[in-house]
Amino acid sequence: MTLQTQIEQKLAALAPDVLQVENESHMHSVPANSETHFKVTLVSDAFDGMMPVKRHQQIYALLADELSGPVHALALHLYTPAEWQARGGERPNSPNCRGGGK
Amino acid sequence: MSTTAENIQRQISENPILIFMKGSPQLPQCGFSAQTVQALMSCGERFAFVNVLDNPDIRAELPKIANWPTFPQLWVEGELVGGCDIVVEMHQNGELEKLVKAAAERAGAAEGGDNA
Numbered sequence: 001m002t003l004q005t006q007i008e009q010k011l012a013a014l015a016p017d018v019l020q021v022e023n024e025s026h027m028h029s030v031p032a033n034s035e036t037h038f039k040v041t042l043v044s045d046a047f048d049g050m051m052p053v054k055r056h057q058q059i060y061a062l063l064a065d066e067l068s069g070p071v072h073a074l075a076l077h078l079y080t081p082a083e084w085q086a087r088g089g090e091r092p093n094s095p096n097c098r099g100g101g102k
Numbered sequence: 103m104s105t106t107a108e109n110i111q112r113q114i115s116e117n118p119i120l121i122f123m124k125g126s127p128q129l130p131q132c133g134f135s136a137q138t139v140q141a142l143m144s145c146g147e148r149f150a151f152v153n154v155l156d157n158p159d160i161r162a163e164l165p166k167i168a169n170w171p172t173f174p175q176l177w178v179e180g181e182l183v184g185g186c187d188i189v190v191e192m193h194q195n196g197e198l199e200k201l202v203k204a205a206a207e208r209a210g211a212a213e214g215g216d217n218a
Contacts, residue, residue: 027133052184052188052191052192053182053183053184053188056170056184056185056187056188057169057170060169060170060171064171067171067172068171073134073172074171074172075134075186075187076187077187092187092190092191094133094134095133095134095136095137095186096133097132097133098124098125098130098131098132098133098135098136099131100124100125100130100131100132100135100155
């Protein structure tokens with residue numbers, strides 16, 4: 001199982017309306033086919049009334065093993081269904097690498 | 103001798119606007135740090151920064167204290183605001199500038215500063 005699939009399976013715990021896990025490792029200074037940099041877009045009722053920091057920390061808790069091991073960067077775009085609708089289903093782009101090594 | 107955790111606590115409590123990042127504001131070493139510090143600089147207030155690439159002890163210890171695994175991290179008045187995604191989003195909707203300006207104003211007042 002790829003790390004990407006593993007992340008998807010763990011985040012299913014939040015009963016997401018939308019779940020998109022993208023491997024963005026190719027944008028960074030790591031070997032080809034790495035699984036180090038990910039972007040997650042997740043829309044769930046679970047975030048209703050929750051501050052952004054708390055939403056992120058909830059994801060970090062679910063992915064604690066991955067983050068303490070192979071995953072180096074995790075961009076998170078976390079919305080409630082109403083917020084997602086208000087932004088028209090758009091998720092922001094991630095920045096490119098600036099070469100700061102490991 | 104103080105421990106790394108004590109150093110971090112002191113940095114957080116002494117600097118009302120503080121970013122832990124990779125590289126410096128002038129020369130960020132990571133795209134996420136670059137975006138975040140750019141949003142912060144656009145608020146036009148003075149802030150402190152710690153380059154975690156020069157401070158491996160802080161880089162190792164802060165994620166545990168903050169319950170936040172990655173960098174950058176923006177701290178305002180002793181509280182974690184968030185990393186790149188949150189700060190950039192707050193910048194776009196105007197909340198970041200409000201937060202930062204309010205913190206700078208309170209810090210100035212506490213120092214007895216005169217802005218006239």
